[in-house]
Amino acid sequence: MVKLENVSKYYKNLKALRSITLNINKGEMVFLAGSSGAGKSTLLKLIYMAEKPDEGYISVAGFDISHLKESSIPFLRRNIGFVFQDFKLLSNRTVFDNVALALRIRGFPESDIREKVFSVLKMVNLRHKSDSYPLELSGGEQQRITFARAVIGEPSLMLADEPTGNLDIDNEEGIMRLFKEINAKGTTILIATHNRNLFLNTGKRVFYLDNGNIVREERG
Amino acid sequence: MFSFRLAIQSIKNEKWINILSVISIATGLFILFSVFMVIYNVEMLSKRLPEKLTVMVYLNDSADEVEINNIEKIIKSHELVKSIRRISKKEALNELKVTLGEAGYILEGIDENPLFSSIDVKLKEGDFPVESVKSFLNELKAVQGISDIEYGGSIMESVYSLKDALRVLGFTVGAVFFFAILFISYSTVKILFYRHKEEIEVFKLLGASKVFIRMPFLFEGLLIGLFGGIFAAMMFFGVYYFIIQRLIMVVPVLSFIDVPLHYIYTLPLFGSVLGLPGAAFAIGKLKY
Ligand SMILES: Nc1ncnc2c1ncn2[C@@H]1O[C@H](COP(=O)(O)OP(=O)(O)OP(=O)(O)O)[C@@H](O)[C@H]1O
Numbered sequence: 001m002v003k004l005e006n007v008s009k010y011y012k013n014l015k016a017l018r019s020i021t022l023n024i025n026k027g028e029m030v031f032l033a034g035s036s037g038a039g040k041s042t043l044l045k046l047i048y049m050a051e052k053p054d055e056g057y058i059s060v061a062g063f064d065i066s067h068l069k070e071s072s073i074p075f076l077r078r079n080i081g082f083v084f085q086d087f088k089l090l091s092n093r094t095v096f097d098n099v100a101l102a103l104r105i106r107g108f109p110e111s112d113i114r115e116k117v118f119s120v121l122k123m124v125n126l127r128h129k130s131d132s133y134p135l136e137l138s139g140g141e142q143q144r145i146t147f148a149r150a151v152i153g154e155p156s157l158m159l160a161d162e163p164t165g166n167l168d169i170d171n172e173e174g175i176m177r178l179f180k181e182i183n184a185k186g187t188t189i190l191i192a193t194h195n196r197n198l199f200l201n202t203g204k205r206v207f208y209l210d211n212g213n214i215v216r217e218e219r220g
Numbered sequence: 221m222f223s224f225r226l227a228i229q230s231i232k233n234e235k236w237i238n239i240l241s242v243i244s245i246a247t248g249l250f251i252l253f254s255v256f257m258v259i260y261n262v263e264m265l266s267k268r269l270p271e272k273l274t275v276m277v278y279l280n281d282s283a284d285e286v287e288i289n290n291i292e293k294i295i296k297s298h299e300l301v302k303s304i305r306r307i308s309k310k311e312a313l314n315e316l317k318v319t320l321g322e323a324g325y326i327l328e329g330i331d332e333n334p335l336f337s338s339i340d341v342k343l344k345e346g347d348f349p350v351e352s353v354k355s356f357l358n359e360l361k362a363v364q365g366i367s368d369i370e371y372g373g374s375i376m377e378s379v380y381s382l383k384d385a386l387r388v389l390g391f392t393v394g395a396v397f398f399f400a401i402l403f404i405s406y407s408t409v410k411i412l413f414y415r416h417k418e419e420i421e422v423f424k425l426l427g428a429s430k431v432f433i434r435m436p437f438l439f440e441g442l443l444i445g446l447f448g449g450i451f452a453a454m455m456f457f458g459v460y461y462f463i464i465q466r467l468i469m470v471v472p473v474l475s476f477i478d479v480p481l482h483y484i485y486t487l488p489l490f491g492s493v494l495g496l497p498g499a500a501f502a503i504g505k506l507k508y
């Protein structure tokens with residue numbers, strides 16, 4: 001599903017990633033661990049093409065993205081769901097519209113949108129908040145909305161960057177349960193975090209990044 | 221359509237910026253249109269002027285039939301001349317009698333006809349330089365058998381020079397306001413674009429195409445221009461019905477003023493056409 005071969009990324013003189021090679025299989029749930037500045041976010045950015053690699057080969061969901069045309073980027077991203085630490089919800093839209101946006105961007109007809117939005121909101125237990133605005137919700141609720149927005153397009157890959165960074169332990173467990181739920185349905189998941197709780201005792205593969213290198217691969 | 225709804229929503233949310241731009245664009249279009257109207261009227265006036273002004277060519281009493289025929293031929297063959305009419309001494313006197321009417325008694329007791337025979341020359345309708353009329357008249361003066369030429373040349377000259385000045389002024393003002401309107405649309409959309417920066421980032425992340433991101437802003441530019449045009453048209457109708465029409469009633473001389481009202485309907489179109497490229501420039505190149 002995701003394949004990196006000898007990928008390097010430089011910011012001027014700084015080597016953010018050094019010759020990374022890794023392979024994530026379809027349906028896997030994989031963690032990217034490491035301290036601050038290790039290069040976790042940079043690696044995710046390469047995968048969704050917010051940044052271009054300086055060296056190496058990357059393929060995602062069947063796209064060879066080292067040779068992908070700029071105009072294909074939107075279509076790559078429609079195959080990827082995103083969950084970020086800072087949510088990236090639009091504060092001037094209702095919960096409903098925030099989630100519906102992912103479908104409107106894909107050109108779904110309005111008639112299909114209502115039902116789909118309510119069904120994912122039910123999945124994250126926030127059906128009753130559909131008319132609220134994001135800032136009227138708690139951090140955990142906002143993250144579940146972000147999750148709902150990410151899964152509604154039925155992506156084959158989910159990327160999460162510090163998805164529990166702003167959440168307390170209960171909300172952390174809630175969001176991890178959701179990830180496991182969609183992983184069980186076949187979605188490939190890559191989570192970057194420095195929070196060991198997320199992967200301890202999961203049995204999933206964990207890549208440890210340090211200073212732009214993969215220094216270890218373990219089972220959580 | 222979703223993009224269109226976004227544009228409407230944005231206009232509602234950023235009411236004041238948008239209202240201000242609509243008013244600015246309307247004012248610009250209004251001035252542009254007024255200048256156009258003035259130029260249009262002066263052009264029309266100057267076109268009809270030579271036709272209205274007739275040239276009277278007075279003939280020498282001594283001129284014989286051969287000479288007069290020759291003069292007629294010369295005049296008729298000139299490119300500026302539409303038609304001529306020969307007025308003999310007798311006809312001139314008859315016309316004068318008709319004109320004088322009851323006061324015709326002053327002519328009683330005059331035995332000899334004191335009037336000249338003349339040729340009444342009508343010029344073609346059209347847009348030709350006043351110099352060509354002048355040189356034509358100078359040519360005529362040199363012809364044997366012509367005693368004098370009467371022509372409302374000074375009126376024509378002043379209208380023509382007014383026309384030239386107005387043309388230059390009109391094009392300058394027109395160009396300035398043309399770019400002003402483009403710029404208003406540009407800066408409005410630019411401001412809105414920056415205000416929506418976060419939103420655009422999210423759109424990109426969720427896989428929105430460039431068209432999808434641009435569309436609401438283009439609609440917004442278009443709508444600002446459209447409403448500006450509609451507003452300008454309304455202002456112009458107002459000015460026409462409440463000021464120009466009343467002015468014409470009070471000062472009938474001004475009745476030559478001709479406002480081609482059907483052109484007003486092009487204002488909204490013109491506004492939209494200007495609003496759209498302004499918005500397009502403002503968005504510029506997008507990068508994912
Ligand atoms: N746009 C950029 N320009 C220059 N340097 C950058 C840029 N983005 C990241 N870096 C640098 O690259 C290195 C890796 O950054 P990255 O964001 O990938 O770390 P991270 O592992 O996600 O850290 P954190 O856990 O704090 O989020 C850091 O040293 C950072 O300063």
Ligand SMILES: [Mg+2]
Nearest residue numbers: 040041042161
């Ligand atoms: Mg990071």
